[in-house]
Amino acid sequence: MTVTIVGSQLGDEGKGGVVDLYGDAADVVARYQGGDNAGHTVVHDGEKYKLSLVPSGAVRGKVGVLGNGCVVNPETLFDEIDTLRERDLEPDVRVAERAHVILPYHRALDGIEEAEKEELAAGTTKRGIGPTYEDKAGRRGVRVGDLLDPEILRERLEYVVPQKKALAEEVFDKETGEAFDIDYLYDTYREYGERLAEEDMTVDCGTFLQDRIDDGDNVMLEGAQGTSLDIDHGVYPYVTSSNPTAGGATVGTGLGPTVVGGGEVIGIVKAYLSRVGTGPLPTELGGVEDQTPDYDEEVGGGTDEEELATYIRDEGGEYGTVTGRPRRVGWLDMPMLRHAARANGFTGLAINHIDVLAGLDEVEVGHSYEFDTAEQSSASNQNSSNSDDGDEIFTMPPTTEQWGRCEATFRSFDGWPEVDWAEVASEGYEAIPENARTYLEYISDELDTPIYAVGVGPGRGETVVVENPYE
Ligand code: IMP
Ligand code: MG
Numbered sequence: 498m499t500v501t502i503v504g505s506q507l508g509d510e511g512k513g514g515v516v517d518l519y520g521d522a523a524d525v526v527a528r529y530q531g532g533d534n535a536g537h538t539v540v541h542d543g544e545k546y547k548l549s550l551v552p553s554g555a556v557r558g559k560v561g562v563l564g565n566g567c568v569v570n571p572e573t574l575f576d577e578i579d580t581l582r583e584r585d586l587e588p589d590v591r592v593a594e595r596a597h598v599i600l601p602y603h604r605a606l607d608g609i610e611e612a613e614k615e616e617l618a619a620g621t622t623k624r625g626i627g628p629t630y631e632d633k634a635g636r637r638g639v640r641v642g643d644l645l646d647p648e649i650l651r652e653r654l655e656y657v658v659p660q661k662k663a664l665a666e667e668v669f670d671k672e673t674g675e676a677f678d679i680d681y682l683y684d685t686y687r688e689y690g691e692r693l694a695e696e697d698m699t700v701d702c703g704t705f706l707q708d709r710i711d712d713g714d715n716v717m718l719e720g721a722q723g724t725s726l727d728i729d730h731g732v733y734p735y736v737t738s739s740n741p742t743a744g745g746a747t748v749g750t751g752l753g754p755t756v757v758g759g760g761e762v763i764g765i766v767k768a769y770l771s772r773v774g775t776g777p778l779p780t781e782l783g784g785v786e787d788q789t790p791d792y793d794e795e796v797g798g799g800t801d802e803e804e805l806a807t808y809i810r811d812e813g814g815e816y817g818t819v820t821g822r823p824r825r826v827g828w829l830d831m832p833m834l835r836h837a838a839r840a841n842g843f844t845g846l847a848i849n850h851i852d853v854l855a856g857l858d859e860v861e862v863g864h865s866y867e868f869d870t871a872e873q874s875s876a877s878n879q880n881s882s883n884s885d886d887g888d889e890i891f892t893m894p895p896t897t898e899q900w901g902r903c904e905a906t907f908r909s910f911d912g913w914p915e916v917d918w919a920e921v922a923s924e925g926y927e928a929i930p931e932n933a934r935t936y937l938e939y940i941s942d943e944l945d946t947p948i949y950a951v952g953v954g955p956g957r958g959e960t961v962v963v964e965n966p967y968e
Contacts, residue, residue, distance in 0.1 A: 499716045499760035500966045501746045504723030505837035507772045509815075509824065510765040511849035511952050513537035513553050516719050518950065518960050519763075522967035524714040526554030527562035527706060528721060529749030530739035532599055532629070533573040534622040535721035536818025540957060544584065549819055551577045552719060555588035560709075564718075565595035565702045566739060566749020568629040569641060570604075571689035592693065593702035594642030595751075598686070601676035602661040603628040609669045619735045620774035620788055622819050630738035632657065641699060644690030647683075654679050654686075703751020710756065715967050718746040718757065723765075724837040725893075732897045735776030743841040761966040763949060764843035766834060766940065768851045770827040771815050777901035780827035780863040782806035788825055790901075805857075813853040814955070830863045830905065831943055836893040838944040845964060846941060849952030851933050852959075857912040860936060863905030866890040910936045918953040926951070926961050 500519060504510045517539065520526055528535075533549040539556045540546075546556050550573045555561035563569055569592055581588045603625030610628070611618045621627060632638040637657045643649045662677040675681040693699050710716055720741040725731045727742045739745065743762045747754045772778055775788055783806030784792040806826050809815070815824040837843070854860050867889060894900050913930035921928040929937070929951060941948050949964040 498967070499710070499718055499746075499752065499757055501718040501720065501743050501757055501760065501762045503720045503743050503746075503762060503764055503837075503841050503843075504726075504741060505764040505766050505834055505841070505843070506723045506770060506830070507725045508535075508722040509771050509773070509818075510723060510767040511847075512719065512721075512765045513539060514849065514952055514955070514957075514960065515763065515765055515847045515950060516553055516717060517557070517957060518962065519966060520554045520557065520559060520717055522715055522965065523554065523559060523717040525560045525562060525706065525709050526552045526717045526719055527564050527702070527750055528552050528567055528719050529564040529746045530566040530741055531721035531737065532568040532624060532626050533570050534624045534626050534737065534819065538818055540955075546581070546584075547818060548577055550574050551581070551588060551590055554717065554719075555590055556581065556586060559589075561588065561590045562700065562702060562706065562750075563590070563592045563596055564750040565593040566745055567593070567596045568599050568626060568633075568739075569596050570599040570624065571644070571686070571693070575689070575692065590698060591700045591702075591705065592641050592698050593751075594640065594645075594699045595702065596641045597629050597633045597638045598641055598644060599625045599629045600639060600682060600686070602658065602665070603632070605673070605676045606661065606665065609665060609671055613669060616775075616790075617734055618775060619737075621737075624819075627738040639686070641693070644686055645694055645699065647687050647690070650687060650690065651683055654682055658682065701751075706750055706752055707756070710752075718750060718752075720745065724840060725833055727840075730836070730840045732776050732900060735774060735897065758842070761844045762841055763845045763847055763966065764837060764841060764944075764946065766846055766848045768829065768848055768854055768936070769809060769813070770830055770833075771813070771824040772827070773817050773820070773822055773824050776897060777903075778825060778827055779866060779900070779903045779905045780830045781825055782809070782827050785823050785825045788822075809853060813850055828861045828863055828905070828907070829940070831940075832863070832866055832890060832892050832903075834940070834944055835891055838946055839892070843944065843946045845949035845966060846944065846946050847950040847952065848937055848940060848948060851913075851929070851937070851951060852915075852918050852953045855913055855915040855930075855933075859912050860910045861907045862910065862936075862939070864908040865906045866903035867906060868899075868902050869904045910939070918959055919956070921953050922959045922961050926963055929953070929961060
């Protein structure tokens with residue numbers, strides 16, 4: 498069977514920990530979208546591993562697959578594999594021949610276009626993710642399978658590279674170097690192809706996974722980022738260029754929707770909100786320069802809200818794994834979660850980081866929204882299908898402009914104390930402080946989805962397991 502792990506918010510919900518926990522019972526862990534924009538930290542035998550592309554299960558002896566929905570930077574892939582080998586691990590990583598390759602010009606263009614976009618910039622990780630998916634949709638991409646065939650590789654590059662070079666030089670007025678040089682790219686990427694072939698790493702992903710399932714293996718499908726960063730269901734244009742939602746698990750692996758839907762889909766929820774990047778965030782606390790819209794540096798420091806934000810940011814270690822950027826933080830946003838529960842069809846929830854909020858007097862939740870009547874502007878002309886001003890809104894509006902006009906209506910919960918979380922994890926759900934359980938059950942009731950696990954700390958053992966989807 499399959500278990501699909503999906504972020505229900507804006508990424509960094511602690512998916513890695515859940516993959517780790519349930520991954521024990523899995524034989525194969527496959528990623529279905531994204532690339533080396535997804536940072537995850539795995540702690541194994543006291544050692545810390547920072548990965549951005551290789552599926553975390555590979556650290557624990559599982560077969561790790563990068564599905565056809567992924568975009569693969571071979572340089573990152575081999576760097577991560579080599580680093581793991583230097584640390585005496587033997588990661589077994591397979592790459593879909595249908596996956597697209599991130600080339601150096603994609604990275605260069607990601608940076609160039611972000612700078613050009615100004616307020617439309619998503620604050621990308623600059624890993625070339627967007628430009629690679631653009632070329633995939635534009636049918637001018639290079640796929641992993643193409644790296645294995647020098648003639649095809651040459652043909653693809655000869656078509657696409659002059660266009661990219663012209664774009665950089667003539668549209669954006671930038672100088673270009675080897676990242677836009679056909680011969681350099683051909684030599685370098687042909688070598689990557691040779692290495693992929695030598696190590697027998699490429700697969701026909703759907704067939705590979707289906708065969709494993711038919712043999713009785715447990716397969717885990719791991720989404721990167723989160724639902725609100727989904728290109729269709731997220732806060733467009735401040736999104737990533739792929740589908741982290743559960744539908745992506747079928748398209749991005751080649752397993753049928755009935756196979757994925759016949760298994761479990763677990764929504765990973767962080768007990769508060771964090772966001773790397775730009776765009777509105779109705780439950781945001783304080784702000785972060787260059788990411789929070791209209792962030793005022795002068796007002797920034799010193800306020801109570803800002804202090805609370807800093808407290809949560811530091812307690813939760815809310816700094817990007819890949820980029821090191823401070824993350825924006827806020828209270829839980831229930832309309833965002835209702836949207837995620839529907840779009841993904843969650844069968845279970847893993848709620849993480851309740852330990853981070855311990856010690857606060859009260860914990861707030863954005864239960865619903867109302868349109869800010871002061872900001873009627875153009876957005877009021879386009880909300881007719883959705884809601885009238887003054888109505889209570891329970892799910893995310895379809896346009897980001899409307900979402901930006903939403904003001905959260907908060908509910909307050911009594912806080913819970915700092916306790917020995919490792920002990921709580923070993924004792925089970927009932928050992929969680931009562932006020933925290935009230936909070937958890939509110940989330941579960943609102944989303945009409947049972948709780949499968951509760952994350953109470955960063956360590957591997959610090960999760961309360963209520964349900965194991967493979968059992
Ligand atoms: P890209 O995926 O690098 O194109 O970035 C697009 C948006 O997704 C930006 O707002 C990023 O900050 C965000 N993003 C991409 N990957 C992650 C992630 O793994 N965690 C959190 N945010 C991410
Ligand atoms: Mg991450």
